[in-house]
Amino acid sequence: MPQKLCLECCVLAVCLIYGVRSETEEKCYTFTDLNIHNAIIGTDLKVQLLLYTKQNPDCAGNLNIENSTAFQYLDVSRKTIFITHGYRPTGAPPVWIDEIVKKLLSIQDFNIIFVDWNRGATTVLYHHAAEKTRKVADILKHLIDKMLDQGASLDSIYMLGVSLGAHISGFVGKMYNGSIGRITGLDPAGPLFNGKPPEERLHYSDAKFVDVVHTDIDGLGYRENLGHIDFYPNGGTDQPGCPKSILSGSQFFKCDHQRSVFLYLSSLTKSCDIVGFPCDSYRSYRMGKCIDCKEFSPLSCPVLGFYADKWKGYLVAKNPPMTKAYFDTASEKPFCMYHYHLDFFTWSSKTRRGYINIKLVSSDGNVTESKLDQDPAAFEYCKEVSLLAKFDKDFERISKVLVTFTTGSFIGPKYKLRVLWMRLRPITNPHRPVLCRYDFVLLENVEMEFMPIPCENTNL
Incomplete structure (x- = not known):
């Protein structure tokens, strides 16, 4: 008898040590893990x-199961976020599931419902997955209806959809005549949806606020604007840090498309804001024509990601209220860029057309560089030119500025650019001092080093 009692104690100890759940507890559910065979x-x-x-937070319940203990965690008075993935050609779970759940719950106690339709999305035939999107939307409506019966409000519903998941979110919104609170589309799928009428894809009328991030408009993503505000990082095409050659394998095809998710994830940490600039085109943004958000003054520029709904500029935008926002990002997390106006007042007797390269050096010796690679600027006699400089590092104190002027040619005569004054105006952090340098000559293809000083008159 003592031996049997001892054995039972050992089993109990092992269960406690290794966290084995009792039979009365519901197991933890995980995302369906499939493979290329599937x-x-x-x-x-x-x-x-x-x-x-x-x-x-670490043990998902399954709301498909009637009378599941998962329903004890579902508080309909809270905001509910439905996260819906897209096409899964290999069947593997999305790599970002755990991160997005953890970061969202660090902000607030949401109901986070991850919509796992991997059985259906996993196929080598993309159109087979696309055909199932409306059926997924029907299943989501069934759950939302149940939540509404228990006292939930449509305002508290937030649909976050990736690729095909963005259109699924739109279909759900249509079922409620656009009365749900918000939809975020992360690079909505383009193939089979480009050119379709609003009732067959995501549309800004599907929710009270619809924001969309486009990162692969020349590939797997949707090209045209779909929401109240549409963000186009790096113009919506080639994302920095993504492979440029097919020799890179699968990353060549999916990196740009996936970047929308990682940009959204970055917005959840608030380590920096990824700011978009309402503009008519990416080229106009890069030429520095749209970076003051004057069209919606005194409203601030919109911020990509989770906090995009804080921007109210869409309320005063065109009718219908659809706005495009352009910006550049860095190649690595947290992806933010820091913008400056770089102004030149030149007095060369002849017009010089060329490019400017600028480096900033911090007080502790760190360096960040901006190649102003828009169209060549025309530097004319006694005229001001304002360029847009973007850096992937933020320096509170700048000890040196290094500037290079080039016409793009390394053969033939070398030109000089006579500068009466140069001014560096911070845009991202406008409270910082405006820095200047006066009366100097830039020699073509020669890097000039300056010690910047606070401007004598920032209203120059």
Whole structure:
């Protein structure tokens, strides 16, 4: 008898040590993990609605199961975020699931419902996955209706959709005549949806606020604007840091498309703001024509990601209220760029057309560089030229400025650019001092080093 009692104690100890759940507890559910074999033979649609809250941040409940203990965590008085993925050609779970759940719950105690339709999205035939999007939307409506019966409000519903998931979110919104609170589309799928009428894709009328991020408009993403505000990082095409050659393998095809998700994730940390500038084109932004947000003054520029709904500029935008915002990003997390006006007042007797390269050196010796690679600027006699400089590092104190003027040619005569004054005006952090340098000559293709000084008259 003592031996049996001892054995039972050992089993109990092992269970406690290794966290084995009792039979009365519901197991933790995870995203469906499939493989390329499943993609080849195809998968029938089966949806898991995985619920995470601050009460169960690491152990998802399954809301598909009637009378599931997961419903004890579903508080309909809270805001509910539905996260819906897109096409899964290999069947592997999205790499960003854990990160997005953790970061969202660090902001607030949401109901986070991850819509796992991997069985249905996993196939080598993209159109087979696209055909199932409306069925997924029907399943989501069934759950939302149940939540509404329990006292939830449509205002508290936030649909966050990636690729095909963005259109699924739009279909859900249409079922409620655009009365849900918000939809965010992360690089909505383009193939089979480009050119379709509003009822067959995501549209700004599907929710009270619709924001969209486009990162692969020349590939897997949707080209035209779809929301109240549409963000086009780096013009919406080639994202910095992504492979440029097919020799890079699968990353060549998916890196630009996925970047929309990682930009959104970056917005959740608030380490820096990824600011967009309402503008008519990417070229106009790069020429520095749109960076003051004057069109919607005194409203601030919109911020990409989770906090995009704080921007109210769409309320005073055109009718219908659709705005495009352009900006550049860095190649690595947190992706933010820091913008400056770089102004020149030149007095060369002849017009010089060329480019400017500028480097900033911090007080502790760090360096950041901006190649102003828009169209060549025309530096004319007694005229001011304002350029847009963008840096991937933010220096509170600048000890040196290094400037190079070039016409783009390394053969033939070398030109000089006579400068009466040069001014560096911070845009991202406008409270910082405006820096100047006076009366100097830039020699073509020769880097000139300056010690910047506060401007004598910032109203020059």
